[in-house]
Each structure stands twice: as C-alpha cells, then as structure tokens.
Amino acid sequence: MKTTTTALATHLTQEVTRLVTCWRVRRKDGVVLGFTTHDRALEVEGLVYRPSSAFTPTAIADSNRFNVDNLDVTGVLSSAAITEPDLRSGLYDGAEVRIFLVDWADPDGGTVELRQGWIGEVTLKDGVFVAEVRGLMQALQHTFGAAYSPECRADLGDSQCKVNLSAFTLQGTVATVTDHRRFTASPLGKADDWFAYGLLRWLTGDNAGRAVEVKAQTGDAFELWDAMASDIAVGDLFTVHAGCDKRFSTCKTKFANAINFRGEPHMPGADAVLDYPGVR
Structure with missing residues (x-):
C-alpha cells in the first residue's frame, strides 16, 4: 500500500493533476543526481531535479511474489548529466535509484513512491542507453554468509585473505x-x-x-x-x-x-557422491 501526505492525496482526487516523475540516482562513489520529466528544475527534499525529456520509463512491474520486480529506463546520453564514459566505466553499476511522483506546483507537498531499487544491466547503442532498475526483491537474490566451496571465498588482499x-x-x-x-x-x-x-x-x-x-x-x-x-x-x-x-x-x-585460505580444497565433489564400491 502506498501512502502520501494529505495535501497530495487531496490533489490526486482532482480531475486534472500536476504530477511529474522524478528520478533520484545515488552512485556508489557518493554522487547524487536528480532528473524530472517536468520542463523546469524542481527542488524536492533538498535536491535539485533537472529537466530531462530524454528519459523514457517502461511500465513498472509489481507483484506479490518473491521475483525481482523491475522496469527499464531509456535515455539519450547527455554530456551534462549521464555520459557514455561514466556508464562504460561502471560508475552507475549498482547505483541506488528512487522513482516517485510529485506535484510540480507544490514539490514540498509530498511524494508518491513508485520504485526504489538498484541499477542492474546497462546497454549502450548509438548514443542511447537502457538501464534496468531492479526492485528491492533483488537483495533476496544475493547469497549471504559463507558457503562451502573448493575455491577461496576471500578477495585477494581483504581482511580475510590478509595478503599485503x-x-x-x-x-x-x-x-x-x-x-x-x-x-x-x-x-x-x-x-x-x-x-x-x-x-x-x-x-x-x-x-x-x-x-x-x-x-x-x-x-x-x-x-x-x-x-x-x-x-x-x-x-x-x-x-x-x-x-x-x-x-x-x-x-x-x-x-x-x-x-x-578460505575454502575447502579437499571437499569431495559430485564424482565422490555418485561413486560406490567396486567402481574404479
């Protein structure tokens, strides 16, 4: 269930509304960018959202199952905002994304949250990028904790590996x-x-x-x-x-x-599980 302020809820009941879409992107390096479908800049919750008619979102898929809800955002590369070198170098991989609606005439009057998640796969072609925005269920797709493996689970030089x-x-x-x-x-x-x-x-x-x-x-x-x-x-x-x-x-x-070494190199493999006496 989506909740919002009383002022915005009242506005939503009107026959004509002034809603625009806003995207808030926080990269892993701490850079925060804001974009809106409105024709002028809006300040919402202390962040300025720049007009960007080049962004085109697909329909947002929601479900009550534990699959990953997602949508695609298509945009034209702009040197003033999102650039091809930044995309290709991975600066937007895993960036946190928040998408919401706001009344452009009263940007402090509340928001309607549409999606919060992370940027997944990004494709580039002919000056246009398509970024997949994965929902919060994406976090449930990750493996947490240690799993048995013949290979090392540590990264070279980290606190578990300890290599200088x-x-x-x-x-x-x-x-x-x-x-x-x-x-x-x-x-x-x-x-x-x-x-x-x-x-x-x-x-x-x-x-x-x-x-x-x-x-x-x-x-x-x-x-x-x-x-x-x-x-x-x-x-x-x-x-x-x-x-x-x-x-x-x-x-x-x-x-x-x-x-x-953070692995189990001598752990029996599938061949040992399928083996039985007399077979060599």
Whole structure:
C-alpha cells in the first residue's frame, strides 16, 4: 500500500493533476543526481531535479511474489548529466535509484513512491542507453554468509585473505596500444598470467582513476576483461597487482598464504557422491 501526505492525496482526487516523475540516482562513489520529466528544475527534499525529456520509463512491474520486480529506463546520453564514459566505466553499476511522483506546483507537498531499487544491466547503442532498475526483491537474490566451496571465498588482499598487496603491486607504462582492451607495457619482468585476475588501476591519461580486471597477460602484453571507456594512450601510467584464481595451489605457491585460505580444497565433489564400491 502506498501512502502520501494529505495535501497530495487531496490533489490526486482532482480531475486534472500536476504530477511529474522524478528520478533520484545515488552512485556508489557518493554522487547524487536528480532528473524530472517536468520542463523546469524542481527542488524536492533538498535536491535539485533537472529537466530531462530524454528519459523514457517502461511500465513498472509489481507483484506479490518473491521475483525481482523491475522496469527499464531509456535515455539519450547527455554530456551534462549521464555520459557514455561514466556508464562504460561502471560508475552507475549498482547505483541506488528512487522513482516517485510529485506535484510540480507544490514539490514540498509530498511524494508518491513508485520504485526504489538498484541499477542492474546497462546497454549502450548509438548514443542511447537502457538501464534496468531492479526492485528491492533483488537483495533476496544475493547469497549471504559463507558457503562451502573448493575455491577461496576471500578477495585477494581483504581482511580475510590478509595478503599485503603492496608487495605484489608494480607500476607500468603503456608502450603500444592495440585497442581499448589490449596494450603492451614497459617490461615488468613477470611470468605469463602473473597478473591475470589482478586489478589494474590507471594513474594518468583519459582513464585516470578507473580500475579494471586483467583477463590475460603474456609477457608484457595485457588484455583487460572490459574495454576502457576512453582511449588508452602510449605513456599512460598504471599500477597492477598480481592476480589470484582462488585455488589452494595458487594461494600456497604464489602468495605463501595457505594458512588464510578460505575454502575447502579437499571437499569431495559430485564424482565422490555418485561413486560406490567396486567402481574404479
């Protein structure tokens, strides 16, 4: 059941209403943006909502089941608000979204909540983005707590892993560029795939401040999992730390950290469950 103020409830009973839709987006880096379908800016609850006729929402799907309710928001990329580089670099992944209705003539008179959730999948094509907004039920799709697994559940360098990342981090310089995902660096002197699954963070250039996971590394040639939003240029500086494939053997030999391995490497697999005496 949706609730609102007495003033707005009274306005909703009128034959003609002055309702507009507002979107409040809070990114994980703390940046908060406001957009509205109104033709001028509105201040609601201390945040200014900028006019954005480029946003087009689909119908909001609600149900009383435990499936994830969602809607799609389609918008035209705007350099003054949401940009392609920001979307491609993942700044909006998991951003908190609140969508509501408000009376444009009385923005302090209350709101009608339509949806609160998080941005899920984002697709880009020809200057247009489509962002999936997932409802609160999305939180129930996550696994909380520890689950048995032969692979390590910790992330390299976190409080459970306890590996000192600074001892496994090097700084490099881009020597040649193939595309937005592939480049070669100044000699780093590490074996092939030493940095695979490691995190590469750009220090200079158009991608400065952004981080991406390394997919593969052969000698000084790098391939990234995701294409960078901006061009990689010769001379760009970066840091990269060794990668971990979460296997016990890697934890033991590469990082000498077997004591902190957060997995069950000797746990019997499905083959042991299906096995029975006499079958070898």
